Amino acid sequence: MPLPADAPKQARRRAGRPPQALLSSARITQAALKLVGRDGYKGLTMAALARSLHVAPSALYNHVSSKQDVLLLVEDHLMGRVDVSAFGAQPWAEAVCVWAHSYRDVFAGHLPLIPVIALLPVTNAPATITMYEAVTRGFLDAGWAPETVIDAVVALESFIYGSAYDANAPADIFDAGDLAPDAPSFSAAVARRGSGATDPAVRARHDADAAFTLGLNAMVAGLAATLGQKNAAV
Incomplete structure (x- = not known):
């Protein structure tokens, strides 16, 4: 049954855009801690961190510019x-x-x-x-x-x-x-x-x-x- 013409329309999410940001400082920090706990400090690379977060490295670099920034997040969390x-x-x-x-x-x-x-x-x-x-x-x-x-x-x-x-x-x-x-x-x-x-x-x-x-x-x-x-x- 079609809706009346004056019925409010439900907002549609744009294709390819998640309702919330995929990454945040908290998510990056927790992923980094988990990675270090599993593979040691040498296992913490930007590429490995991006893989663990299931994002492209470019998406990670939109939030942190370097491994040093990630370590700063980890330090502050601890x-x-x-x-x-x-x-x-x-x-x-x-x-x-x-x-x-x-x-x-x-x-x-x-x-x-x-x-x-x-x-x-x-x-x-x-x-x-x-x-x-x-x-x-x-x-x-x-x-x-x-x-x-x-x-x-x-x-x-x-x-x-x-x-x-x-x-x-x-x-x-x-x-x-x-x-x-x-x-x-x-x-x-x-x-x-x-x-x-x-x-x-x-x-x-x-x-x-x-x-x-x-x-x-x-x-x-x-x-x-x-x-x-x-x-x-x-």
């Missing part, structure tokens, strides 16, 4: 997941620990990107800058001199990135094997380590968590002592 909410809400030492634990957990899940992100400039990465601003403000509010803040943050980050690798280490990483009799002190210390869990993955994670907590607490205490010495000298 740094945006780091928890900085404790700064300004909890004492400085506790806030640093919350931040550091979150930071390690985020990058423990993305090991192939650590060597890249650790050396990637933060220029024009809004979530990354927001994270660093919150951390810096937390240090300044605690009494740190501005010229010392970034050095302290970099020292903590170096420990955090290394601990992210350790969180993925196998449970038997310190097994001396047939050489155990030649290193009795070391082997005995290794044997006394851990929670006693029978699941190797659980035991490895427990050991990594214990080492991280021990090291982090020592670093925070040392940094606090350094801060106290500087304040006492003023």
